[in-house]
Amino acid sequence: MLMARIIMWFRRDLRLTDHGALSAAAAYAEVVPLFVVDPLFTRRAGGPRRTFMADALAALGRDMGERLVYRHGDPVDVVPQFAAEVGADAVYVSRDFGPYGHRRDAAVAARLGVDGRALRGIGTPYAVEPGRVTKSDGSPYAVFTPFLKAWLASGWTRPLDSEEVRWVGAPDIRSDGPPQRPTDLSDVTPSSERDTLAAWDQFVATRLDFYDSARDQPALDGTSRMSAALRWGIVHPRSLLAELQPLRAHDVFRSELGWREFYADVLFRHPTSAWQNLQPKLDLMPVDSGPLARDRFIAWQSGRTGYPIVDAGMRQLSATGWMHNRVRMIVASFLVKDLHLPWQWGARHFLQHLIDGDLASNSHGWQWVAGSGTDASPYFRIFNPTSQSERFDAAGDYIRRWVPELASLDSRTIHQPSQLRPDAYPAPIVNHAAERLEALRRYKAVTAAAR
Ligand SMILES: Cc1cc2nc3c(=O)[nH]c(=O)nc-3n(C[C@H](O)[C@H](O)[C@H](O)COP(=O)(O)OP(=O)(O)OC[C@H]3O[C@@H](n4cnc5c(N)ncnc54)[C@H](O)[C@@H]3O)c2cc1C
The missing domain is CATH 1.10.579.10 (DNA Cyclobutane Dipyrimidine Photolyase, subunit A, domain 3)
Structure with missing residues (x-):
């Protein structure tokens, strides 16, 4: 029997472990890894930001044996065309909750649907999906502290196990090549999954216990520097949360991740904000x-x-x-x-x-x-x-x-x-x-x- 073929369209989830959509695809299909270089992003983003993204993508590509396929253009055109070209059964993504991502995904899903294909969203870049945490009457929280309490009470899953992936990609499938790397970054934040997890382990071993007192002093290396990895999904917040203990400094760190989830929730409910x-x-x-x-x-x-x-x-x-x-x-x-x-x-x-x-x-x-x-x-x-x-x-x-x-x-x-x-x-x-x-x-x- 011919094996199903699924496109894993990477966006804000540039990692291979603890990845819900990738594991779901790999469980029953061969996987075509795709990244679409969206000109909208390239136009708006400055040098350091574009360089960091290029580095994170290069690392992701290396980790999958250089299989990652790049296509450049508007995803609303590129993804359905690519799906037809490679004969994919479906396109899997981690869901995007930002206003642009939401609109883009709706348009891509509609275009894929014309050809009888589905866009399947599995997982999110958050421990708790935006929109999930509500007051008992179903209305959203407007201030952080009660949101945090409810968010903590809602809980989240443990980091997910990884599936063996059968990649089908470059060079057999044509790639437009990686995005430009317009500048050099001094004081480099790790951009590969392996280096990010190593940096996190180092933070946990040496600095996390002092986070509450050191985090406000900019001359110290007192914070985790995980923000870029979280933004690009090089690490999932679940993986970080799973290592926190019931200690004061850890509680403060947990609540900082809570701010990230709170703001995603607020933006989801009020896109104009x-x-x-x-x-x-x-x-x-x-x-x-x-x-x-x-x-x-x-x-x-x-x-x-x-x-x-x-x-x-x-x-x-x-x-x-x-x-x-x-x-x-x-x-x-x-x-x-x-x-x-x-x-x-x-x-x-x-x-x-x-x-x-x-x-x-x-x-x-x-x-x-x-x-x-x-x-x-x-x-x-x-x-x-x-x-x-x-x-x-x-x-x-x-x-x-x-x-x-x-x-x-x-x-x-x-x-x-x-x-x-x-x-x-x-x-x-x-x-x-x-x-x-x-x-x-x-x-x-x-x-x-x-x-
Ligand atoms: C004006 C302004 C703009 C900001 N813009 C961004 C942004 O574009 N992207 C971004 O990730 N953070 C932003 N922050 C929040 C915060 O400054 C950074 O998340 C933090 O400095 C990142 O460093 P770190 O990873 O070492 O943080 P740590 O102190 O180690 O915190 C761990 C993680 O918690 C989250 N976090 C911590 N503080 C906040 C916060 N106040 N709001 C939301 N999440 C938080 C981040 O994901 C961070 O990586 C902004 C804050 C301000 C005041």
Whole structure:
């Protein structure tokens, strides 16, 4: 009897283990591995992000004996054509819950259906599928803590066993070749499944037990650096959760993964919150525009605001495609509350450059800072970049690493923009104390208008 043939269309699941859709396909069919290089992604993503994806795909290809088939183009055209070309019985995917992925998959399924083929979605990039966690009356949670409680109570499966896979792919099936690798990444985050799992094991063995105290200090290697692997599905969160113990530091780590799941749930239920305020009241907030606003935005993007901690973060992002969480909050607050620019400008820049750039975590991370999202950190809580820097980078080592022109300054002076005058370093582009009052003035006007 002829064996069934299934296309495994990889997207945000670039791994071979703990993979529901792949195991389901391999259990009864030969598997054709496909990755579609979507021009929409290539147009929008910046260098580090595209490079990381290319590296993750190269590693995936190696792990399957270079069988991975690349096709370039709009998946809505490419996938049905490819399925017909290779005589596939069905196309398997891990389900995508983002607004674009959702629309794309519906269109691909409709086109496949015309030829009598199915798009089968099995598994998701989450421990609990977005939309699953609800209050007892079936309505969604709007704030994190009760969501976390219900998410923990709902539980999740253990990591899945892997099936032996019979690959049918390149070079027997034509491949358009891998996507470009436009830049080099310094400070490399592992992009292969093996290196990611080794990095995770190392984190568990040496740093996880101290995560709760070290995670807020950007100069330390205190966090897992798993975000890009989670974004691209090089590892499934189930595999990480399975190793956590009932210890305080582990609980904190578990709840951070819970934030990722919460934001995916919120975006799934409110797709427009990708780029619009979740709380419409904030639509009335006046934001700056014009040439000065543009110049300030450029200074922010290029790490030349004159605020060392902000500049260090933005330069870490440009150089590595990653930024420490505490610093993401500081630079985001600076953009929204010191420069009075729309959070969407910052979110777009982040999404373009972050190797872990994820629509749900990014837009809602920004909305949290801007006070327009869930759990709104109140708008009037305004980060002071200097005191944040003194508190979380007390010795100044993070600044020294990313702003080398300040490296010779002592740990007291390095945080203080007004006391710095090295030739190569810019004067502060705004005065935080004055801009804080301006942000509060605008917020009060909005609150009064909304009443
Ligand atoms: C303005 C802003 C934008 C952000 N954009 C993104 C983004 O595009 N992609 C992204 O993955 N994270 C984003 N985050 C969340 C967080 O900064 C990163 O997940 C974290 O820094 C990644 O480093 P890590 O893997 O070492 O994290 P760890 O501290 O080791 O945490 C483990 C995992 O938990 C998840 N996680 C941790 N904190 C958060 C959080 N606040 N929200 C959602 N998930 C979290 C991540 O998957 C992370 O890998 C953003 C945060 C802010 C404030």
